[in-house]
Amino acid sequence: MTSQAAPPESPAASVPLPKKRKLPAGTLYRGREGMWSWVLHRITGTAIFFFLLVHILDTSLIRISPEAYDAVIGTYKTPIMGLGETALVAAIGLHAFNGLRIIFIDLFSWGPRAQKAMFWVVIGLWIVLLIGFVPRHLMVVFGGE
């Protein structure tokens, strides 16, 4: 009754604690190139889809009369719509190049292994496209004729 059991040895003393990681465990997908290309593909695709709906409707005005078409297109020739066109071309470029990357991943045996490298190739090509398009387009939009 009065005998006192020896205090049990603390398990922490004998079992080493797992080393604390400095960084969270790496993942193959989450937060990496694969996830962001997927997110960007969805966002750009959705934006392009809604533009396409409006674009078919406004272009259909050519069938009604020259005045109707020119009146609507005239409202597009503003700096804000010019910036919108820049964003549209940027979205289309990203969606197009990343779409080709998806095709390469699906079709070729080396595709899945090269998907990260191809993502950066997509970004590189996209920047080249924008360097070619944006300055010239903005000069047209903001510089008049």
Place this chain on the structure above:
Amino acid sequence: MSTQNIAAPRSPHLSHRKRRFNIEKWGWIYMRASGVLLVVLVFGHLFYNLIFPGKVSILDWAFVAGKLADPIWIVWDLLLLWLALIHGSNGMRTLINDYAHGRFRTLLLWALGATTVVLLVLGTLVLTTFDPCIGGTDNAEFAAICAAAQ
């Protein structure tokens, strides 16, 4: 209530499954096939309309009418219309299936389908019945084409 109709694990696929038209498979193929064509068609469209003329303000009725006086551009635009709109609709179908549920999902899918059909019909009618000579133009080359057609 019996389990007799359930196939044992790893049974071969039922033969009727193999022969059925698999819309998801053909959708997958369509996205890739149309995607490759759209890269060419869309960049050609953008280049001709935005870069080639040298200025944005060229984009008016006379410019579009001048383009559509050439049958090549009618075919180009018809291909763009059908390939891009079905590509976009199929992509939006994927998003709806991912993010919407229940009756809201059904509603969105019907709205998407109806929008797609209406715009395909509208765009096709506009491109195939367009008369580039309905309006006056100060484009001499274009006016000559219309005068010759009359």
